Amino acid sequence: MAKNVKPRVKVPKSAKPGDVITLKTLISHPMESGQRKDADGNIIPREIINRFVVDFAGQNVVDVTMEPAISTNPYFEFEVKVDQAGEFTFTWYDDDGSVYEEKQSIEVA
């Protein structure tokens, strides 16, 4: 199981109705590809974040299926149209069954 997995997100505190805002997310994770060998020549088993989902106010923004070619500490940047205040939920799914979640609200005025 990956250690010290820590999600971080950058969401503006506020926006005007109808604004398209840029969000950035990072999650510290080794993204073990399943293609590397250890010192004894044995394959190190794959263990990656395999899915990343963002919702806003109950609606989906993006749903990303990830392969081992995504870098260590997966980073995503994308845009969201905000018409009203609401809560973002960010969810990362790990090969080991762990689910990491982060929430952040935005004020819209």
Added chain:
Amino acid sequence: PVLAQDAAPAAAQTPTKSVEEWIAEFTGGSEVQEGGVTLTAPEIAENGNTVPISVSAENAAEILVLATGNPTPGVATIKFGPAAGARQLATRIRLAETQDVMAIAKLEDGSFRQAKSNVKVTIGGCGG
């Protein structure tokens, strides 16, 4: 000037889905047209283990990203939901060697579009 930076991912041990298989699965065999997709990637990767790329396509429902020269070419499949502000996503990927990165978009009208970008993964060294 002449020794490689970090080692790139090693070759896969078992046969994996080829580029053609990925595309066939994503498109269901439909024709794929050039254009209508923007794939931004650096000319030369600063670090093959973390290459910034950005994909976007107007009216895209989904975008498939492939690293055509990696031992396992799959990178990501991005589905856009109704709250997406643009059909655009940036991430960082691993490239084992100099190669074409490829983005194929499935548009809302069911058609498929593609773009390619060559990224050089160099050994490095030297300079003015």
Added chain:
Amino acid sequence: GRWGRLAAQQTLSQDKLLEFDDFGNVTLIHITDVHAQLKPIWFREPAVNIGVGDAKGRPPHVTGMDFLQMFGIPPGSPDAYAMTCEDFVALAAEYGRMGGMDRVATVVKAIRAARPDSILLDGGDTWHGSYTSLKTRGQDMVNVMNALGVDAMTSHWEWTYGTERVNEIVGELPFPFLGANIFDVEWDEPAFEPYKIFEKGGVRIGVIGQAFPYMPIANPRWMFPEYSFGIREERMQAVVDELREEGVDLVVCLSHNGFDVDYKMAGRVKGIDVILSGHTHDAVPEPVLIGQTVMIASGSNGKFVSRLDLDVRDGQMLGFRHKLIPIFSDVIQPDAEMAALIDSERAPYQAELDEVVGKTESLLYRRGNFNGTWDDLICDAMRAERDTQIALSPGVRWGPSLVPGDDIRREDIHNATSMTYGQCYRTEMTGETLKTVMEDVADNIFNPDPYYQQGGDMVRVGGIAYAIDLSKPMGQRISRLTLSDTGEEIEPSKSYTVAGWASVNEDTEGPQIWDVVESHIRKTGTVKLQPRDTVTVSGI
């Protein structure tokens, strides 16, 4: 001889070198790629500087007699000596050394006296390249450039002191350290000031900094892992647009892209009035026009200062006048204050700097796309001292020359080798790996698309000969690799002993290259080296 030298210098005078009909209402002073050369030096310009693709036959890819003809410079003249390799040794005896930051200070002060509102811009590669800069981790150069009154700078080798040291210096600098293309690796957000707006004589001038784009590739990434660079054309356009929206009258890009990269960028990014180009060390006597953009390249090692006068009205550049001022050290009076500062910076190290290690009977130079004699000497030293069949030496463009009869002092060795990652490694490589390495480096220089060029020269080799076809793509340029001592073909599967230095790998082990070279020169005594013909070039 002495009389010849006097006669030659009579045609030169400080007044003549500084002569300039003031023009317009803005003056930019550009100096770049000083590489920590505080004192006058010899510097032979390249004989071979091949342009590929569209750059073929275009300055700066014109050398020697072709250069003289292109710019109407008489052979044997001061400009011929300053800007070309033609008849270098004889002309060096006539005209003396070039540069010296005390002479540069005289020139800068004179321009400022004529035009008090001048802006002095430093294109980077300033803090690196000498014994004292290495010992003080750039502090000697920082002190000198502060005294010179720089208004803004950008960067390349500065970063090889590591993030912590760069930020320590930048925190104290009395002027901005600009880099619109420097981003933090984690969140991909701008990490340094992209530009500075100057208000001079009623004109608003936006100066954008562009750091060396290939920093983490050409130099060790582990020294500044927090930052990402890149050409970032869209970012440059966005910053130019931002400045235009701010209502500046003139947009200047202080660039360390290298000449061909700047040339391409100028054709694609709209709205840059002036590019002050650095990194590739080209001394180009006339501005190059790309659409509406004026491009200036001001040489290296303190040999030149560019003065660019501009007529700017209501947000439009209406005209310009330019002079690439060669710094003839015997003709330009040293500025006394600066001379004293330089001497005080060097004083703690004077004995070490001046120690004579050997002598040279031959011209030692580096600049050119392939091995110079300095590189041959360094490669010989590595092969002898590390006991290897092959030596590889980086194709950097810094490193002053020595003329026949010169003593080789410790300082001279450092001027050609100083760096923060100078370990001379010893390893084994297969013939295949060797070829891959050479193909990779060749593509970083001879790729026809400038955005793939990193601005150095071809890796220097010792113990091997090869052919290179510049018309071929990557992987197919290098052929006929042989061991030059025996003529024996290098086999892909066979292993060879290789020494090299300036590896970008963090864990490189070995003695420092300057110690390797010093040890070899001490054993040699007097160096005699003719240019070698171990590289056969075709497809030009």
